[in-house]
Amino acid sequence: MRSLLTTAVVLLLAGPGWGSSAEEYEYYSWQSDHLQSGRFYTKQPQCVDIPSDLRLCHNIGYRKMRIPNLLEHDTLPEVKHQASSWVPLLAKQCHPDTQIFLCSLFAPICLDRPIYPCRSLCQAVRDGCSPVMGSFGFPWPDMLRCDRFPLDNDLCVSLQSQGNQVTQPPVSKVCPPCDNEMKADVILEHYCASEFALKMKIKEIKKEKGDRKIISQRRKKVLKMGPLRKKDLKKLVLYIKNGASCPCNQLDNPNSNFLIMGRKWDNQFLLTVIHRWDKKNKDLRHALKMMKTYQCPTYHHIFQ
Structure with missing residues (x-):
């Protein structure tokens, strides 16, 4: 039996009979029953095209969303x-249905009533992705x-992905902070998701209770201060959560300069991204230039 989402996508793309009527529904005010802070909308929801710059959901499989x-x-x-x-989380491939789950909320398919994700879908994505989020200092x-x-039903x-015969790409065994593309847009996404960013060298690397402990050298260049204080910078200690055993190629040569990003979580400073500071890399140079004026999303509204 096809899922509700698959059926709805087929209907939306089936032809002019349905496609032309998708925008002609007579919408009614509705109450968001499942979200704790749900509010009553007095104006009618609208069907709009999913914009190309909504990167999370532009290629989800249907063209229109409700607002x-x-x-x-x-x-x-x-x-x-x-x-x-949420775009950086998709790159981690923590669950094959991550995009479907998130887009059912951020860009819900345009039907005559709101369609929520089933509880089992939420649980599967949460179980696959919360460990990855935790390594970056984000709780679910x-x-x-x-x-x-809602509990699973036809609505x-x-x-x-259940019963899907398509082989999913293998999940990387590399420590998550060490497994990021050196591309300008990716660097900026992680810059925004991180609370602080530094150019620094590493003095010492240790293993402690399953984590990797990284002690910085004294001299640093601050790109984003965040929760760091001056006394923290004098002898900064960073942790890669559950990173004692996973490989991190960047740390094979700790004498280099690094671009370090991180977050403060549970009274520790977590290392969430590490790149070698390569002055010849065009993407790094471009990202560093953009950081001065780049408008970041408001993360504290998302991860709370």
Whole structure:
């Protein structure tokens, strides 16, 4: 039996009979029952095209979404602003249905009533992705708590990968902070998702309780201060959570200069991204230039 999402996509793409009517529904005010802070919308939801710069959901498989969405974002600029913070998680391939789950909330398919993700879909994505998020200092956000979503039925977006015969790409064994592309847009995404960013050298690397402990040299260049204080910078200690055994090629030669990004979590400074500081790399140079004026998404509204 096809899932609700698959059926809805087929209907939306089936031809002019359905496609032309998708924007002609007579929408009614609706109550967001499953989200704790749900509010009553007095204006009618609208069907709009999923914009090409909504990177999280532009290629999801259907063309139109409803506004307001199921996370109470009222405008497309707000949707794009908030959704962009989740794009780095897709690259980690923590679960094959991550995009389907997130887009069912950020860019819900345009039907005559809101369609929520099934609880089993939320649980599967949470179980696959929360360990990756935890390694970056992000707990699974309360707004995505799975008991807010309906038990499986014919009127929710169900798990898509169950029984899928397509072989998924192998999950990298590399420590997550060490497994990131050196591309300008990727660097900027991680810069925004991180609370602090530094240019620094490493003095010493140790293993401690399953984590990798990295002690910096005294001299540093601050690109983003965040929660760091001057006394923290004098002898900064960073941790790669659960990183004692996973490989990290960047740390094979700790005498280099590094671009370090991180977050403060549970009274520790976590290393979330590390790149060798290569002055000849065009993407790094471009990203460093963009950091001075780049407008980041508001992450504290997402991960709370």
